Amino acid sequence: MKKTKLMQLPKGFLFDFDGVIVNSFQSHRSAWESAFKELFHKELPAFPMELAGASPYKIAEYYASTVGKENQFKDLYFLKDEHLNKFFKVPELLPGIREITFFLKENNTPYGIASNATRQFLKNSIYHLNIDFETYFGVQDYKKPKPAPEAYITLANKLGFTVSDFKDIWVFEDSLTGTTAAKLAGMVPIGILTQYSDSELREAGSQFIFPTVLEAFEYLKTHVTQK
Structure with missing residues (x-):
């Protein structure tokens, strides 16, 4: 042997x-969804695979761009972070x-x-x-x-x-x-x-x-x- x-x-x-x-995935997705809806009053688009592992800054830039609000990506980033903690899902x-x-x-x-x-x-x-x-x-x-x-x-x-x-x-x-x-x-x-x-x-x-x-x-x- x-x-x-x-x-x-x-x-x-x-x-x-x-x-x-x-x-x-669900922890982050739910926080992005609620933050996106609160800020832009729209449903969150699908997550693009090419952003897997990217920083939340990059992801916020992408999501904000989908509704033509690139200048508000920082607002989205901070709101998502707030929701991630406030509505924390293990x-x-x-x-x-x-x-x-x-x-x-x-x-x-x-x-x-x-x-x-x-x-x-x-x-x-x-x-x-x-x-x-x-x-x-x-x-x-x-x-x-x-x-x-x-x-x-x-x-x-x-x-x-x-x-x-x-x-x-x-x-x-x-x-x-x-x-x-x-x-x-x-x-x-x-x-x-x-x-x-x-x-x-x-x-x-x-x-x-x-x-x-x-x-x-x-x-x-x-x-x-x-x-």
């Missing part, structure tokens, strides 16, 4: 939030998150979240889902959100890593936007199949692909030497 070849556990693990840790926790955070803690491996979602949404979700993430950054924490690499560089620096460590850091991403950010940061993008296909994620730069974080956790258990 062929023996599994072991590799060293990566130095750190960085996570996107929406589509990797949680399914939050997102659905995706498979493998509790398992992998326990595994990383057990192996003294730093990890955290860098998301294009707002910091308050991350805080609310982490609290209500009772998941073990002490370090997290939201869109307000960067000058340039994803696809720029700043989000992941900011998180890696906070976790104590230097640039020389980046090539040994895994980044879990489900969007092309976030995969590009991880690649530009010089880290290892790991694709999660909640939005895009295997081929699309690989083309964007993902070096491994898993259906969810649960399969990534199972892979790590059998393929890495633990500390």
Whole structure:
């Protein structure tokens, strides 16, 4: 029987939030719908796939443009953020998150979240889902959100890593936007199949692909030497 070849556990693990840790589509959609209706008195248009993983600023610009109100995109952004908190809907926790955070803690491996979602949404979700993430950054924490690499560089620096460590850091991403950010940061993008296909994620730069974080956790258990 062929023996599994072991590799060293990566130095750190960085996570996107929406589509990797949680399914939050309904949480965001309902907040966009109510904010859009309050501000423009119209129904919200369909969400364009090309904006998956984009910052809420970009999404607000798009929605405002659909009714010819580009100059009010900031009003829409802030109102959506207000509705997201006021009418907070707990997102659905995706498979493998509790398992992998326990595994990383057990192996003294730093990890955290860098998301294009707002910091308050991350805080609310982490609290209500009772998941073990002490370090997290939201869109307000960067000058340039994803696809720029700043989000992941900011998180890696906070976790104590230097640039020389980046090539040994895994980044879990489900969007092309976030995969590009991880690649530009010089880290290892790991694709999660909640939005895009295997081929699309690989083309964007993902070096491994898993259906969810649960399969990534199972892979790590059998393929890495633990500390």
